[in-house]
């Protein structure tokens with residue numbers, strides 16, 4: 001039997017309430033991650049921009065420098081806090097995302113840091129697709145006013161469990177990156193994200209379930225909780241979908257932790273039942289960019 005997930009995994013998503021004080025956000029994240037670890041979670045996820053309010057006006061103020069790696073505590077308090085929290089929790093930790101400043105180019109990125117249970121950095125992802133939308137009368141947002149996009153897709157090996165695909169929020173709208181991660185053997189696609197009260201109800205759950213059904217992997221979407229005092233109203237509704245696109249667990253708007261138990265058999269049996277994995281026709285569509293087709 002194919003092995004994607006080497007042993008059962010309890011996954012926890014922390015739908016964190018964050019405010020303007022970074023130090024408070026970091027210590028609050030610590031207590032929620034430790035709570036999840038106490039409950040038996042082996043992989044714990046924080047939301048997009050978990051240590052700051054979300055918005056282009058906040059990115060420069062909250063940005064931290066990650067290179068050369070490892071940064072000093074002054075350069076990146078969040079790097080050091082996340083590393084220490086992962087070690088204290090003795091769990092894999094996906095540190096949502098933080099605004100990053102690359103010192104040489106002076107470019108800003110939206111970056112996720114992933115730590116092992118010993119507190120070592122084992123992967124990073126810079127948001128590849130920036131959130132630039134304009135729905136008249138509803139929401140206009142232009143991350144590219146401040147941020148630059150990362151230029152790499154990210155698959156991270158968690159040695160005890162297997163591979164995960166990692167991307168951030170708007171990245172979920174691009175199925176290609178999810179498919180590449182799944183074809184590289186990922187058992188889980190993780191998206192720290194902060195949808196809003198316009199696109200959240202329309203697309204959040206749909207996109208999470210779509211990526212699951214496309215790829216027959218588990219999918220996890222981790223949002224901040226909703227704060228109506230903030231300039232940006234996050235949707236909340238963190239959720240975990242199974243490889244058949246069933247929802248295993250979903251939060252409401254408030255701060256909470258959701259959990260699900262993941263196992264290899266569910267992936268294998270889903271793929272046996274509907275074997276799209278062996279039915280793909282790369283002879284017909286070798287290049288999904290469309291450039292090579294008639």
Ligand SMILES: O=C(O)CCC(=O)C(=O)O
Nearest residue numbers: 131169170194195196199
């Ligand atoms: O795609 C959306 O509707 C929301 C995306 C978003 O909030 C983000 O990328 O931060």
